[in-house]
Amino acid sequence: MNIHPDLRALRSDDAPQRHAQQALHRAMAAWRARPEFAALVDDLARLATGEPLDRCPALAALFADGGSGGQSLVSGFISHSAQALGDAPLAHVPMRHFTDGCTSTLLLARSGQVTLTLIALDGNELRNRPAPQNISFGPNETWELVLAGRAVADLIACEPSGPRSARLDRRALALAPGTVLQRDGQREARLVRSIEGTLVSLRLQRRRANAGPTREYNLESGALVHQAAGNPRDSRLELMLALLGRMQRKDAAPLMAALAQGDASAALRWQALRECLALDTQTGFTALSAIAGATGDALAGPAGALRAQLVEAHPQLQDLAQLQDLVQLQELATCPA
Amino acid sequence: MKLPSIDLSSLPDLDTVTGLFGSLLDTSGTVYSDDTIVMLMVFLYELVPPSSLL
Numbered sequence: 001m002n003i004h005p006d007l008r009a010l011r012s013d014d015a016p017q018r019h020a021q022q023a024l025h026r027a028m029a030a031w032r033a034r035p036e037f038a039a040l041v042d043d044l045a046r047l048a049t050g051e052p053l054d055r056c057p058a059l060a061a062l063f064a065d066g067g068s069g070g071q072s073l074v075s076g077f078i079s080h081s082a083q084a085l086g087d088a089p090l091a092h093v094p095m096r097h098f099t100d101g102c103t104s105t106l107l108l109a110r111s112g113q114v115t116l117t118l119i120a121l122d123g124n125e126l127r128n129r130p131a132p133q134n135i136s137f138g139p140n141e142t143w144e145l146v147l148a149g150r151a152v153a154d155l156i157a158c159e160p161s162g163p164r165s166a167r168l169d170r171r172a173l174a175l176a177p178g179t180v181l182q183r184d185g186q187r188e189a190r191l192v193r194s195i196e197g198t199l200v201s202l203r204l205q206r207r208r209a210n211a212g213p214t215r216e217y218n219l220e221s222g223a224l225v226h227q228a229a230g231n232p233r234d235s236r237l238e239l240m241l242a243l244l245g246r247m248q249r250k251d252a253a254p255l256m257a258a259l260a261q262g263d264a265s266a267a268l269r270w271q272a273l274r275e276c277l278a279l280d281t282q283t284g285f286t287a288l289s290a291i292a293g294a295t296g297d298a299l300a301g302p303a304g305a306l307r308a309q310l311v312e313a314h315p316q317l318q319d320l321a322q323l324q325d326l327v328q329l330q331e332l333a334t335c336p337a
Numbered sequence: 338m339k340l341p342s343i344d345l346s347s348l349p350d351l352d353t354v355t356g357l358f359g360s361l362l363d364t365s366g367t368v369y370s371d372d373t374i375v376m377l378m379v380f381l382y383e384l385v386p387p388s389s390l391l
Binding site for chain 1 (some may be wrong): 339340341342343344345347348349350351352353354355356357358359360361362363
């Protein structure tokens, strides 16, 4: 095996690598310390609180007037990091990144649910990939500025036509340096068809919490083929619920009951209810009955059906159900309205 | 009141099941347009620290 002498030297002494990495950290800290970046960071935090983009002037300037602000931000970053990498070629740019050979991303800045990312898409690699069958629509807003490269894309508008289908309208779109796209991820998606060279763009994205799931539709038929949680918090809580359930942590049942009756997504509430019922029958059944009887609750229907099913399967629950119905009647009778 | 214990697998899912954040059937062409990147980490916390730490 052929190992470069510089790499071989690092085996016995890793100090040069640590120094190189420190140099990269310092170079990136110097880039971030520039006043224009500080203004961007403030605006990212403002955007994360729900303010519209036009109330965030430093961020809005990145995408205005053909994106000259975005061009200048990114060229400043690239010359800064390229110079640092030239001095320390074995070091890494200390920013979150991803690549699969076709898509490469580098997270420039982030605040809460808002990210500012540099993205490169390789045209040759894209050509070798299978054509996508599906397209997904998630609860986010995206502003995108093309910095380099040319591409042909489809802008796909989604109009739900039923609980498990949508009408998808396609419109071809040419992407070139200076193109700015803004879209609501639940209504519009962008699919890149072909690229000349590499398409580089700057993307600002804000994820909306508690705004429904991400839905994946078949491009041809518009049929719903998959649905996923719209934010990582829901999935994190769902994993915790499953873990507590498998650990038989009965002390978690009241928390699960509260989550099931709270304002989380329907999917998460339903999983909380299932785990709660399996952990602690009384707490779970009480929560189930409350949900089944709640007017306007999206889960009232399925909860009512499950309650009836459980009472039938476990006649012992009949007494508990009657007791709960009695309590509910008494509450209605004493309600001043 | 003696109540039965309920088997989790006997409890139905909703009509449309919701997968984990970032899960997709068709991953071609999606990473570029979206910010759904999944990170799964397992943390173990000790609820009662050993007496040497108290």
